Amino acid sequence: DTAVSQTPKYLVTQMGNDKSIKCEQNLGHDTMYWYKQDSKKFLKIMFSYNNKELIINETVPNRFSPKSPDKAHLNLHINSLELGDSAVYFCASSRDRVGYTFGSGTRLTVV
């Protein structure tokens, strides 16, 4: 059983399109996150939700909108995709600060 699963694994799309990445965790964690890993491999947090409530929004463009229908899911919707959005996006979940589990990542390529 995959603890944190993201779909799709790869996403290639044209500039201007709207796309979504889905994330689900079956660990019973209360908090879920989206991280972005850029071309230099830097990892930066984008959003955090705790029990479906937005906790962190780290200066991410408005084109990015997270949605948490329940505490096991945190989806990421991106409008009007730009070339600079190309990156690997990681979903993660945690219970408090004790342990963080990451998904396998979604490689987004905007052409």
Next chain:
Amino acid sequence: AQSVAQPEDQVNVAEGNPLTVKCTYSVSGNPYLFWYVQYPNRGLQFLLKYITGDNLVKGSYGFEAEFNKSQTSFHLKKPSALVSDSALYFCAVSIGGATNKLIFGTGTLLAVQP
């Protein structure tokens, strides 16, 4: 500002030799510290963590790390490197509070030569 530093972009070591990947942190309060490894085109795999207690923490694949509060460091070590250890290693700190977010260092590429 809360931060994590990995001063080396790359560490080269010969197979069988000991390895150290350095990490220092700057946070207020009690840090929870983590090491993750990322193999090419793969996700982040948890290696080990320090929460409290013994300063020497043992983790997966023979890795260990030593928490040093006075030097604000959490260096990753392994007594004998394997070629298969070659990967990108990230140190991270959880700062707690309302967010519990994990702040990552910039990563260190470990290259183990046969």
